[in-house]
Amino acid sequence: MDGKMKQELLDVFASKLNQSVRMYMDNCARCGACIEACHVYASSPETRYTAVGRAQNLRRLFEKYHKYSGKIAPWLGEAVELDDNWMKKVYETAFTCTGCRRCMTYCPFGIDTQQFQAMAKAMLIAADMEPKVLSMLADVSVAKGENIEATKANFAEACRQLEAEVIQKWQQEAGKETIPLDVKGAHVLYVALAGKHSIIPAAAIMNAAGENWSLSYFEAVNFGAFVGNPVVTKNIAQRIIDEANRLGVREVAICECGTAYRVMRHMTGTHDFKVITFLQLIERYLRDGRIKVNKAVNNGRTTYHDPCQIARNGGVYEAPRYILSRLTDDYVDTNPTKSANWCCGGGGGLVVVGDKDFRMMSAKVKADQVRATGAKVLATGCENCHSQLSDVNEHYQLGMSVEFVSSMAANALVR
Ligand code: SF4
Numbered sequence: 276m277d278g279k280m281k282q283e284l285l286d287v288f289a290s291k292l293n294q295s296v297r298m299y300m301d302n303c304a305r306c307g308a309c310i311e312a313c314h315v316y317a318s319s320p321e322t323r324y325t326a327v328g329r330a331q332n333l334r335r336l337f338e339k340y341h342k343y344s345g346k347i348a349p350w351l352g353e354a355v356e357l358d359d360n361w362m363k364k365v366y367e368t369a370f371t372c373t374g375c376r377r378c379m380t381y382c383p384f385g386i387d388t389q390q391f392q393a394m395a396k397a398m399l400i401a402a403d404m405e406p407k408v409l410s411m412l413a414d415v416s417v418a419k420g421e422n423i424e425a426t427k428a429n430f431a432e433a434c435r436q437l438e439a440e441v442i443q444k445w446q447q448e449a450g451k452e453t454i455p456l457d458v459k460g461a462h463v464l465y466v467a468l469a470g471k472h473s474i475i476p477a478a479a480i481m482n483a484a485g486e487n488w489s490l491s492y493f494e495a496v497n498f499g500a501f502v503g504n505p506v507v508t509k510n511i512a513q514r515i516i517d518e519a520n521r522l523g524v525r526e527v528a529i530c531e532c533g534t535a536y537r538v539m540r541h542m543t544g545t546h547d548f549k550v551i552t553f554l555q556l557i558e559r560y561l562r563d564g565r566i567k568v569n570k571a572v573n574n575g576r577t578t579y580h581d582p583c584q585i586a587r588n589g590g591v592y593e594a595p596r597y598i599l600s601r602l603t604d605d606y607v608d609t610n611p612t613k614s615a616n617w618c619c620g621g622g623g624g625l626v627v628v629g630d631k632d633f634r635m636m637s638a639k640v641k642a643d644q645v646r647a648t649g650a651k652v653l654a655t656g657c658e659n660c661h662s663q664l665s666d667v668n669e670h671y672q673l674g675m676s677v678e679f680v681s682s683m684a685a686n687a688l689v690r
């Protein structure tokens with residue numbers, strides 16, 4: 276690394292040193308409470324995969340460049356120089372962390388380890404060292420948003436081709452659109468992922484509830500958040516905000532995608548509309564009697580994996596459990612559960628970045644946990660988790676059926 280690049284990276288590091296990060300840098304007591312909280316360490320004890328171990332790289336740099344003690348006695352705080360070796364180490368620790376924040380819930384000081392990872396990712400982006408697949412997917416999303424007018428007709432045609440499959444689950448009344456698009460004054464704007472699995476069950480459920488809804492032209496997924504680029508994250512989220520404002524909707528319901536929900540609900544400020552997960556919408560329909568479901572359709576003991584970005588980082592625990600209680604009499608929670616639930620090991624873009632061996636190794640504790648429930652059905656409410664858990668199911672030969680909560684509800688709809 277040349278001197279110019281080194282200075283640029285140190286400037287990025289300094290720009291992220293806000294009040295809370297400075298406090299987190301100084302306040303770690305090295306108590307170790309976060310160590311066993313990390314599923315990576317719990318699955319394969321290696322100290323570099325602990326929250327404190329990951330953060331230590333950043334602390335050493337802080338010591339070197341921002342502390343008087345680091346300048347006069349660098350050995351005391353284990354201060355280190357910024358160099359290529361440091362960047363490599365930080366790449367490994369940043370992009371093996373799923374951002375699940377389980378470590379934070381166990382830290383007596385509430386140190387938000389993700390603020391360290393955000394610094395690390397900002398420096399990796401500045402050095403052009405981030406996983407290129409994530410940046411590329413984020414760029415594709417941005418470009419698609421910029422050219423949305425040119426793609427609307429094709430998208431509408433693709434939706435028309437899904438109508439028969441929606442009707443198979445719920446016969447829509449004559450004269451009503453099966454997958455409505457661009458509905459001004461709709462109560463709900465539903466934001467899906469690419470792929471019919473994210474559209475068909477949701478459409479059937481909202482049609483069964485008699486909802487006044489509209490499907491968004493935009494995809495929910497936010498690769499800007501995965502790669503750790505706040506500007507791109509905001510750009511991708513803003514398109515949905517603009518669409519919701521243009522249509523004048525009351526609520527934006529985000530499909531089963533944890534990161535998309537967390538970004539829209541907790542990272543974009545306040546709006547004239549509410550942001551909810553689609554799980555919360557299904558729960559409301561069931562509680563209000565707007566949809567009915569048949570328990571006989573979903574067979575076998577069922578458990579639920581809390582997606583970190585919907586549960587621990589998003590605050591939604593009860594909606595999926597209520598839905599499942601209406602779908603089966605044989606529901607069993609995992610142990611631990613809710614805010615202490617283990618991460619699936621696939622978040623933070625890890626499912627996309629690759630290295631399946633690492634993902635499977637770090638998911639051992641998750642596999643053991645769900646196996647212990649004796650469940651035959653493993654339900655979840657996030658695309659990322661669903662992909663990872665499907666791989667975990669196969670790798671650890673769990674013999675379970677991995678399901679989206681929305682698909683289970685749509686398959687069980689009754690008149
Ligand atoms: S956020 Fe999750 S993956 Fe990252 S260090 Fe904490 S517990 Fe481990």
Ligand code: SF4
Pocket residue numbers: 302303304305306307308309310326327381382383384385386
């Ligand atoms: S639990 Fe908190 S204070 Fe203790 S080692 Fe981990 S980050 Fe530091």
